[in-house]
Structures are given as C-alpha cells and as structure tokens.
Amino acid sequence: MREDFLHYLWKHKKINPTNLSTSLDEAISIISVGTHNLNSGPDFFNAQLRIDNQLWAGNVEIHIKSSDWYVHKHETDSAYDNVILHVVWEHDTDIYREDNSVIPTLQLKDVIDTGMLLNYKRLFNASKTWINCENDFASVSDFTVSNWLERLYVERLEEKSLLIQELLASSNNDWEAVLFKMLAKNFGLKVNGESFLSLAQSFDFKVLRKLKSNPEDIEALFFGQTGLLIKEHQDDYHSKLEEQYSFLVSKFKLDNAGVLPLKFFRLRPSNFPTIRLSQLASLYATKDNLFSNIINLNTKDDFYKVFNVSALHYWNTHYSFGKTSKASQKILSRSFINLLIVNTIIPLKFCYSKSQGKSIEDDIINLIKQLPLEQNSIVKRFNHIKPLGKSALESQSLLQLKTQYCNKHNCLKCAIGNSLING
Structure with a gap:
C-alpha cells in the first residue's frame, strides 16, 4: 500500500460515504475534503467535516498506519495542532492531542470498493513489465487515451517554456x-x-x-x-x-x-x-x-x-x-526541419502567445498533427502495445507519458492509470 493512493482516495472521495465512522464509532460526514497540500505540513488544508453531529473545520493528515504519526514525530510539530481527522489505511493506535483528547481516526480499508483495491494492486504489483499498465493499456478507450495525450503535449510545452523564460530573462x-x-x-x-x-x-x-x-x-x-x-x-x-x-x-x-x-x-x-x-x-x-x-x-x-x-x-x-x-x-532536410518545428518553433509560439495573453492551443495542436510520428524506442514500444496515431503529437506525448508518469510510477496522476483503477 502506498500513501499517495490514500491521498487519491480521500481527494477524489473514492470511499463509501454511507455509515462512515471513526475508530471510536463517531459518525463522520464529509462536507469538503479540503485542499491538497504538496508541501510540508498536514496533507489537506481547510477540510470541513461533521463528526458526531458537530461541525469541524481544519486539516486532515493521512498515513498508512496510525502509529506513523509518532514515527514522523508530528506530536512535536505545532503545524499538526489543527488536525481534525487522521485518515489511515490501518488503525493500530490512538493519537492524542496536547490536551490528551483523541484525534478522530478514519480507517480506510473497511470503506473502499474491493474492485478498485484489486485494480490498484494489479497496477502497482506488476512485475517485469515495461510500464505498470502494460498488460491492460490496450483496454483503455481510445477517447480517454487521445484526450490524455493532448493534455500531456500541452504539459510538455509548459516544461519546455521554462528554458525559454530563462533565455528571455537573460x-x-x-x-x-x-x-x-x-x-x-x-x-x-x-x-x-x-x-x-x-x-x-x-x-x-x-x-x-x-x-x-x-x-x-x-x-x-x-x-x-x-x-x-x-x-x-x-x-x-x-x-x-x-x-x-x-x-x-x-x-x-x-x-x-x-x-x-x-x-x-x-x-x-x-x-x-x-x-x-x-x-x-x-x-x-x-x-x-x-x-x-x-x-x-x-x-x-x-x-x-x-x-x-x-x-x-x-x-x-x-x-x-x-x-x-x-x-x-x-x-x-525536411526531417531536420520537422525537429526544429517540434523543439523550437512550436514551444516559442506557445510561450510567446502566453506572454501576449492569447491562447493558440488549437493552432499548435493542428500544426503538430501535420508532422509525422517520430521514431524512437519509446514510441515503438507504446505502439506495439496499442496503436496510438501517426503524428508528432502522439510521439511527443508518449515521451512525456513514459518519462514523467510511467518511469516515476505516477499512475494515480495519469488518466490511463485512473481509468484502470476505477474500472
């Protein structure tokens, strides 16, 4: 079990909302899961919950086991004083506030869909595969894959914009x-x-x-x-x-x-x-x-x-x-010019349009789709698993997918991974 999966379950409310209760049998009603915090401190800020008919507003901390609270020494960190709910996969010990009151704890392993859990384990327990979803990638709908690849391409342009911004400043x-x-x-x-x-x-x-x-x-x-x-x-x-x-x-x-x-x-x-x-x-x-x-x-x-x-x-x-x-x-050669368009012209057009307060994503997508699929080992491997198009849009997006998601096991942030986990 990975903690980021528990974050995913809480953030997207992938838990059975009926009959939720704390380890002390207090009824829980989730009004707002709060804002996901990617920095130090509690995992979710400004959540709103009703616990045992009392409305609470504050932070939520998530761990695999309740005892991880002490492993991470949160009891000595004032940043965790306003935690109103401890969400864990397995509750193995009570956690106390400074005034000796128990922090309410929600154990997730009893309230998530068993099918989703099996899908998650299948995805992350894959061994000796090129990517975690290699055996199931082909089953994902063309619509889901196509939309995700377009989003990945824009994400790749955003990353390329960082160098352009540095060069512009200098x-x-x-x-x-x-x-x-x-x-x-x-x-x-x-x-x-x-x-x-x-x-x-x-x-x-x-x-x-x-x-x-x-x-x-x-x-x-x-x-x-x-x-x-x-x-x-x-x-x-x-x-x-x-x-x-x-x-x-x-x-x-x-x-x-x-x-x-x-x-x-x-x-x-x-x-x-x-x-x-x-x-x-x-x-x-x-x-x-x-x-x-x-x-x-x-x-x-x-x-x-x-x-x-x-x-x-x-x-x-x-x-x-x-x-x-x-x-x-x-x-x-035209093949070399294609590389210039992909790696120089389009990123510059994208970055310049943003500096002018304009959105030309449709024009950029149309242009990249005019260029042929780039041939490399990553693109060939993906297309062997599932045919994914014939333009440079797909090849650029697949590079982004492999390097920023598959290699880093960021399946929970990937539309394809989400599709497989949710069935």
Whole structure:
C-alpha cells in the first residue's frame, strides 16, 4: 500500500460515504475534503467535516498506519495542532492531542470498493513489465487515451517554456535573440546541443545582426567561437575564416571561454557541427526578422520554405576543413526541419502567445498533427502495445507519458492509470 493512493482516495472521495465512522464509532460526514497540500505540513488544508453531529473545520493528515504519526514525530510539530481527522489505511493506535483528547481516526480499508483495491494492486504489483499498465493499456478507450495525450503535449510545452523564460530573462526580452539561441541548441541536436547553445550565449545577438550582409563573417564568428579555427593551416578557406575571426574578436571584444567543446565522434557526416553551423549561418545570412516572420505561420509547408537553406558553397565538397568529399549540396532536410518545428518553433509560439495573453492551443495542436510520428524506442514500444496515431503529437506525448508518469510510477496522476483503477 502506498500513501499517495490514500491521498487519491480521500481527494477524489473514492470511499463509501454511507455509515462512515471513526475508530471510536463517531459518525463522520464529509462536507469538503479540503485542499491538497504538496508541501510540508498536514496533507489537506481547510477540510470541513461533521463528526458526531458537530461541525469541524481544519486539516486532515493521512498515513498508512496510525502509529506513523509518532514515527514522523508530528506530536512535536505545532503545524499538526489543527488536525481534525487522521485518515489511515490501518488503525493500530490512538493519537492524542496536547490536551490528551483523541484525534478522530478514519480507517480506510473497511470503506473502499474491493474492485478498485484489486485494480490498484494489479497496477502497482506488476512485475517485469515495461510500464505498470502494460498488460491492460490496450483496454483503455481510445477517447480517454487521445484526450490524455493532448493534455500531456500541452504539459510538455509548459516544461519546455521554462528554458525559454530563462533565455528571455537573460536576453533583455529580445524574442529574436531567444529564437536564435533555441535554434542554435536544436541545430546541435542531442550531441552538440549544449555546445551550440553556449556558442549562442557567448556573444551579444547584436553582433549577429551586424554581420548579416556577409555569410562568411557569420561562419567565421560561429567557427571561431567554437574553437574550430585554432588548428594550424588546414586550407585557404580555413585561413580566410581565421583572419576574419581575428578581426571580429578585435572589433567586438569576443570571448569564447565559456563555449563547450564540440563533438564529432559517432556522428554522421551530415550532422557534423561544421555542416550544422554553416547551415545556421546561412539561415541568418538570408532571412531577415526571422522571429516576426515565423510567429504567424501555421503550416509545415510555410516552415519548409523558411528553412529552405543549405551550408555555404565550400561545404558542398567538404565535411571538415582540408578534406575534400564527393560534391553534394548540404541542404536542410525536411526531417531536420520537422525537429526544429517540434523543439523550437512550436514551444516559442506557445510561450510567446502566453506572454501576449492569447491562447493558440488549437493552432499548435493542428500544426503538430501535420508532422509525422517520430521514431524512437519509446514510441515503438507504446505502439506495439496499442496503436496510438501517426503524428508528432502522439510521439511527443508518449515521451512525456513514459518519462514523467510511467518511469516515476505516477499512475494515480495519469488518466490511463485512473481509468484502470476505477474500472
């Protein structure tokens, strides 16, 4: 038995309301369960109860056993002086107030539905399963799952908004600068995301604005700040960028001490940081007022046009300095643009609309549904258990479900878990 299950039972009144009584056979009538307290102190504040025909207002504390009150030393904590009811799974001892009066105790194991208890035990006693509800997930209605996944996606956007808010605060509320930092992070993907973000944070965005007329200057800035130009002479293009970067360092007083090292190991050549940085440089050299242009776009085709850029000409025959390769234009693929939409554009649109006091959740849901399902081990496993759709909405929501609910056994906070427990 878990204490959070008892919280769930009390909060949602999943107990038989008839003939409730305390351990001393006093009749209990629940008027209000109170407000769930997630911090220190009693578990529910400001409950209203009628006990033995007397109206009480105060707090409720919940434990597995009554004796846990003493285990947790509540008798020495004044925060618990106003507890009017002790709710427990098993009553094994009376609890006394400072004036030696007994705190009324409600034992739950006698007043909950046996079917619900069996469902709870089945869910939490599952062993050797990928998720607690693996054997029953497929039985949950499509309607319940679909609605829950949409809520999870919005929850995921709320979490992604935290980084955006941090970047906004450090960028003097410049949304264009925040867009650049978010794009930089996601151009770096998982391997170099933090390195690319540290690059974007290593200079004032005004510097990038002043270099827009020359894409090679932007490349020199990016490559120089990330340490890609410190090696000895690689070829003429490397030397040219090195010279340009030296000028930029002098002109803008650049410092790259806080930029994290780049990684090439185990990356496909198309994802080499040299290629991704050049593509990012090309984007900012060819697109003006990027944030104001994209904030009102709502279809994937619109974004495919905006991000239709390729690395600079030198990289058509190179993946790294000084080593020629088979000629190919290093254009941003649609699959990569999809990642940018999911991880940068939509979170920014969501966060910006909230800052403007607007709700665009319907537009965001429509946009994410235009993008294909992302393929990863979590999505594949869920879809093996129960087919769950074909868009990036489902894949993003399933990542949220697995990491924030299944892995943490937060079944009682999950609509799917609730559905299974309640039958």
